[in-house]
Amino acid sequence: MSTNLEIFGTRAIIEAIQAGKEIDKVFLQKGLNNALTSELNTLIKKNGINFSYVPVEKLNRLTQKNHQGAFATISPIAYRDFETLVTQTIESGVNPLFLLLDQLSDVRNFGAIIRTAECTGVHGIIIQKKGGAPLNGVAVKTSAGAAFNVPIAKVDHIKDAIYYLQGSGIQVIAATEKSNISLFEMELSSPTAIVMGREDSGVSPGVLKIVDHKAKLPLMGEIGSLNVSVACGAFLYETVRQRS
The missing domain is CATH 3.40.1280.10 (SPOUT methyltransferase, trefoil knot domain)
Structure with a gap:
């Protein structure tokens, strides 16, 4: 069974949230401060998404891709009300x-x-x-x-x-x-x-x-x-x- 239920990159995560994807958790690089990161932060808080700030080393362990300081896991299921x-x-x-x-x-x-x-x-x-x-x-x-x-x-x-x-x-x-x-x-x-x-x-x-x-x-x-x-x-x- 695939475990490839991940998104990396600030813009990609923003688009996934806006598209209504079930985001389980977002990992954000500590200390990053730019317009795109700020937009993502606002969306995360507005939608009540679980997130944490982590060192860049943690993000590098989560993915080998160019994560731009942001990595998210997507829920493989639709949650019930x-x-x-x-x-x-x-x-x-x-x-x-x-x-x-x-x-x-x-x-x-x-x-x-x-x-x-x-x-x-x-x-x-x-x-x-x-x-x-x-x-x-x-x-x-x-x-x-x-x-x-x-x-x-x-x-x-x-x-x-x-x-x-x-x-x-x-x-x-x-x-x-x-x-x-x-x-x-x-x-x-x-x-x-x-x-x-x-x-x-x-x-x-x-x-x-x-x-x-x-x-x-x-x-x-x-x-x-x-x-x-x-x-x-x-x-x-x-x-x-x-x-x-």
Whole structure:
């Protein structure tokens, strides 16, 4: 599967944004200041596109082409509207199961999670527009193509998505070691959304405050946590087990 989902060059990225392409992330060279860069900056902020300033060495590693201080990854999928996705799922009569990723940072973990979500019948994955891993070619390849089968929605803030899900009658459960309750004590047969956190820091404190329940996986060894994609698989398959 091709991972060639990239644009390089300031003008090319500007034209892609103006054409309505789904830009996942833009990398901009630190310290560049000219009219074209300024135009690109304005467009990025106006469209709420995820971006970061990086040294030129980082851009040179991302591409061997003449990048002019700007490099972008394009989403290989069309993102779904979050509220429409939730409404349509509920109206279809299925028992909703959603997955929220709170600032996940590793594209391979992202891809592995999408693959597991597809295998366990997740009705939609919700990610935040800024701060998380991009759905780039590496993520798609790691998902073994599942990224084309699971609806994925982007939201401005994960907390707003949680409030909307709760208001729609869907319980929200965070996977966190900061809980005294085991996953296996949770009731997962009702409409559910599971929140998985960032690799190094877990689910953010603000999100933990507003979820309905917090659950952890029992760990029998010396290491204090699992890889997030492995933990996510455990949570999703326990949900499948209870529902079947």
